Amino acid sequence: xxxxxxxxxxxxxxxxxxxxxxxYQLIIVTLDNGERVTGRVSGDRVAIDDVVVLVEERNGVxxxxxxx
Amino acid sequence: xxxxxxxxxxxxxxxxxxxxxxASGRKALANAQVEPSQVEAFYLGNFAGPSFVGQxxxxxxxxxxxxxxGVPCTRVEAACASSGSAFFHAFSAVAAGLYDVVLVTxxxxxxxxxxxxxxxxxxxxxxxxxxxxxxxTFPALFAMIARRHMHQYGTRREHLAAVAVxxxxxxxxxxxxxxxxxxxxxxxxxxxxxxxxLTVYDCSLVSDGAASVVLAPLERAHEFxxxxxxxxxxxxxSDFVALDRKDDITVFKAVQTASDKAYKMxxxxxxxxxxxxxxxxxxxxxxxxxxxxxxxxxxxxxxxxAEGCTALKGTRPVNTSGGLKAKGHPVGATGVAQIxxxxxxxxxxxxxRQVARHEIGLAQNLGGSGASAVVTVLTA
Numbered sequence: 001x002x003x004x005x006x007x008x009x010x011x012x013x014x015x016x017x018x019x020x021x022x023x024y025q026l027i028i029v030t031l032d033n034g035e036r037v038t039g040r041v042s043g044d045r046v047a048i049d050d051v052v053v054l055v056e057e058r059n060g061v062x063x064x065x066x067x068x
Numbered sequence: 069x070x071x072x073x074x075x076x077x078x079x080x081x082x083x084x085x086x087x088x089x090x091a092s093g094r095k096a097l098a099n100a101q102v103e104p105s106q107v108e109a110f111y112l113g114n115f116a117g118p119s120f121v122g123q124x125x126x127x128x129x130x131x132x133x134x135x136x137x138g139v140p141c142t143r144v145e146a147a148c149a150s151s152g153s154a155f156f157h158a159f160s161a162v163a164a165g166l167y168d169v170v171l172v173t174x175x176x177x178x179x180x181x182x183x184x185x186x187x188x189x190x191x192x193x194x195x196x197x198x199x200x201x202x203x204x205t206f207p208a209l210f211a212m213i214a215r216r217h218m219h220q221y222g223t224r225r226e227h228l229a230a231v232a233v234x235x236x237x238x239x240x241x242x243x244x245x246x247x248x249x250x251x252x253x254x255x256x257x258x259x260x261x262x263x264x265x266l267t268v269y270d271c272s273l274v275s276d277g278a279a280s281v282v283l284a285p286l287e288r289a290h291e292f293x294x295x296x297x298x299x300x301x302x303x304x305x306s307d308f309v310a311l312d313r314k315d316d317i318t319v320f321k322a323v324q325t326a327s328d329k330a331y332k333m334x335x336x337x338x339x340x341x342x343x344x345x346x347x348x349x350x351x352x353x354x355x356x357x358x359x360x361x362x363x364x365x366x367x368x369x370x371x372x373x374a375e376g377c378t379a380l381k382g383t384r385p386v387n388t389s390g391g392l393k394a395k396g397h398p399v400g401a402t403g404v405a406q407i408x409x410x411x412x413x414x415x416x417x418x419x420x421r422q423v424a425r426h427e428i429g430l431a432q433n434l435g436g437s438g439a440s441a442v443v444t445v446l447t448a
Contacts, residue, residue, distance in 0.1 A: 007215045009211035009212050009215060009263045009264055009265075009266075010264040011204075011208045011211075012260075013187065014184065014205065015187040015205055016185050016187070016188045017188065017203075018203035026204055026208050026263075028311065028317075036313070037312060038195075038198045038199050038310070039202060040203070048219050059201060060201055061198075
């Protein structure tokens, strides 16, 4: 499943349960079917309008990476 | 509004949620020259007392020691708009003729928790099943709004920083502000990163504090005070909690609809608003708010702020109190505190921060990333 990055941020200051993962990138992706989802990024940082592909779901959270 | 009362905002290890709320409530009652026994209903705005301090059933818990018993005591929760919402419901009840003398208090005691736990509690005001699970924080949600605003309208880091510099300058002359520190644009541009592009200078403060007002019907107001402040228009509206459910995250639709309704009720337009307290939980939120309130067109809030239009001596001062950024943001207290700060200006009691034109002011309180909004237009 692919989509484009609608918006993103790199989180430095994390909530208690995520402190060990910081910094990590949070994104909202507009999927190709038009639906928007909130997810995380695996690998390289992405920017608005980048094309991303869904790589996995962890604990119900979609993880995307930059489409090569 | 026949009386107002606030505690200072800050870090108060010796004060608990009840002592803060009671102190502000007593001040407001004294200001209105009303005895606790005259209060016919009590509305409490509080976001997360149970999580922050481990106490529920907060409305009677606070009202009792103030000497208020035997009347409806109700807690209202709408994230950071909790006490704006409590004020709206108290106003509605008085306007409907249910009660004549009503006390509204907003309170939050936040500083007894460490920052990561505070972030976690605040994140519960977002969509926990998606945003929360992904590790979102409130700074992160507003950072995503900022990124999109920059992308769509060319808003720059300097514009965000200008809001922080201005609000810190105002806070520095507010004796009740949490942060009385002037900062430079350079400092604001180079703060510790929190969630890109937001730095620590873009974020409001974690504070303790409380604020209260006493409401009465207009026709009875002069029995209590010769300086009543009139609610000319007020509205509360809502939108989706999840940011990814909004078509355009550079717009707080709830703020637009609430301000449309409040302006209509007041019989005024955005041009008539001389000054305002807006919900600058993050610098970008002030920029989006002044656009959604119609002070400036969409996308122009950054340059408008950087040009000084919203400064204390500007054409339309915004957040003369220092805003959430410098005055502080005890979440549940904020909505009523904003209304108190607008009332202070209208009564001509704002001291060093008194604005020249102070006949008609506005308060805008936001919950979450825009799911709740309360807009209030006030006049003498």
